[in-house]
Amino acid sequence: MAEKKPMLSAVEALDFLLSAVRPIVDTETLPTLEANGRVLAVAQTSQLNVPPMDNTQMDGYAVRAAECASGSARLQVSQRIPAGHVGEPLQRGTVARIFTGAMIPQGADAVVMQEQCEAEKTAEGDVVTIRHAPQAGEWIRRTGEDIQAGSTILAAGTRLRAQELGLAASVGLASLPVVRRPRVAVFFTGDELAMPGEPLKPGAIYNSNRFTLRGLLENLGCDITDYGIVPDSLDATRDTLRKAAAGHDLIITSGGVSVGEEDHIKPAVEAEGRLNMWQIAIKPGKPLAFGEINRADKQPAFFIGLPGNPVSSFVTFLLFVRPFLLRLQGVADVMPRSFRMRADFALPKADRRNEFLRARINASGGLDLFHNQSSAVLTSTVWGDGLVDNPAGQTVAVGDTVRFIPFSELLF
Numbered sequence: 001m002a003e004k005k006p007m008l009s010a011v012e013a014l015d016f017l018l019s020a021v022r023p024i025v026d027t028e029t030l031p032t033l034e035a036n037g038r039v040l041a042v043a044q045t046s047q048l049n050v051p052p053m054d055n056t057q058m059d060g061y062a063v064r065a066a067e068c069a070s071g072s073a074r075l076q077v078s079q080r081i082p083a084g085h086v087g088e089p090l091q092r093g094t095v096a097r098i099f100t101g102a103m104i105p106q107g108a109d110a111v112v113m114q115e116q117c118e119a120e121k122t123a124e125g126d127v128v129t130i131r132h133a134p135q136a137g138e139w140i141r142r143t144g145e146d147i148q149a150g151s152t153i154l155a156a157g158t159r160l161r162a163q164e165l166g167l168a169a170s171v172g173l174a175s176l177p178v179v180r181r182p183r184v185a186v187f188f189t190g191d192e193l194a195m196p197g198e199p200l201k202p203g204a205i206y207n208s209n210r211f212t213l214r215g216l217l218e219n220l221g222c223d224i225t226d227y228g229i230v231p232d233s234l235d236a237t238r239d240t241l242r243k244a245a246a247g248h249d250l251i252i253t254s255g256g257v258s259v260g261e262e263d264h265i266k267p268a269v270e271a272e273g274r275l276n277m278w279q280i281a282i283k284p285g286k287p288l289a290f291g292e293i294n295r296a297d298k299q300p301a302f303f304i305g306l307p308g309n310p311v312s313s314f315v316t317f318l319l320f321v322r323p324f325l326l327r328l329q330g331v332a333d334v335m336p337r338s339f340r341m342r343a344d345f346a347l348p349k350a351d352r353r354n355e356f357l358r359a360r361i362n363a364s365g366g367l368d369l370f371h372n373q374s375s376a377v378l379t380s381t382v383w384g385d386g387l388v389d390n391p392a393g394q395t396v397a398v399g400d401t402v403r404f405i406p407f408s409e410l411l412f
């Protein structure tokens with residue numbers, strides 16, 4: 001009798017996956033406006049200072065600080081400087097009316113906000129009383145204060161969000177080099193599966209995993225080829241694997257990763273490539289398959305087989321497929337942030353596996369658990385705000401601190 005292999009920990013399984021990644025080397029250049037969600041292929045440097053000149057943070061008056069030291073100086077307004085205009089050098093004994101973002105005129109060394117000034121019109125022109133003694137540099141943004149010319153503003157491997165796009169635009173980058181989108185093929189095994197809109201035959205269930213996994217892949221910016229539901233046969237599974245390997249970086253399946261007579265993923269992948277079948281010490285989602293499918297033209301396509309239960313499929317995607325896909329695109333830091341939070345629930349019985357429990361943040365800032373943690377209860381993923389990562393053998397009492405991973409860290 002063959003010796004039973006010990007289950008892998010979540011950390012061991014993820015380390016193996018990430019060590020196997022061959023990052024995508026193909027790149028393309030996109031307009032910065034169209035690069036949201038993509039991964040930067042080459043580090044970007046600024047060719048200019050930001051701000052490019054000393055400018056004011058406030059609407060007010062540009063002054064010589066020494067001339068306002070009394071805290072009640074009455075001075076002539078010699079000019080008006082809106083944003084986008086260049087003023088004249090500031091005459092001694094005068095101030096310049098200035099507006100947020102406008103360039104500080106030569107000779108001025110401070111700005112006094114308009115709320116600290118009293119303006120009046122006289123026969124000699126506009127006059128203002130400065131009711132404040134400013135320090136030199138007050139309310140002035142200095143040249144290069146944010147970004148200095150020649151500095152790196154975005155590292156290679158950065159996943160571009162709205163704020164990174166804004167930063168790139170602020171230094172005049174109209175286009176950005178990005179990694180090609182991952183090409184991912186998906187299919188789903190099980191004669192019991194039906195599509196929404198079809199009548200349910202006796203023993204059938206709707207294929208929720210197809211919708212969940214496609215949504216997760218779209219969030220990660222993948223180009224997806226969906227081969228739909230594949231019949232429970234070895235020949236059909238092998239044929240779909242061969243088709244999926246052509247032109248794709250990764251193949252993902254859901255279901256059929258056990259070793260029953262109707263589970264054809266294992267023999268099909270072994271016939272078309274190579275396979276590691278893992279039992280991972282997590283709950284939900286113990287079975288996981290990882291391997292490669294051969295193809296004649298290029299390197300093999302990666303293969304990940306997820307369990308069929310909907311919550312197991314969802315959780316194992318977040319824990320293993322998401323970081324794999326990010327690393328495939330060259331992202332260095334693929335781990336989600338987690339937070340220590342108060343448990344407003346109890347787990348008096350410890351499980352032998354690392355549990356990932358669907359939880360929600362309550363009104364008092366603690367965590368509540370969904371009442372049913374079954375791997376088939378998809379409502380828990382909609383109700384919850386994230387996952388409690390509870391180590392194997394760990395009981396939890398009300399008031400204990402637990403590790404919480406928000407879905408906001410896992411879904412994008």
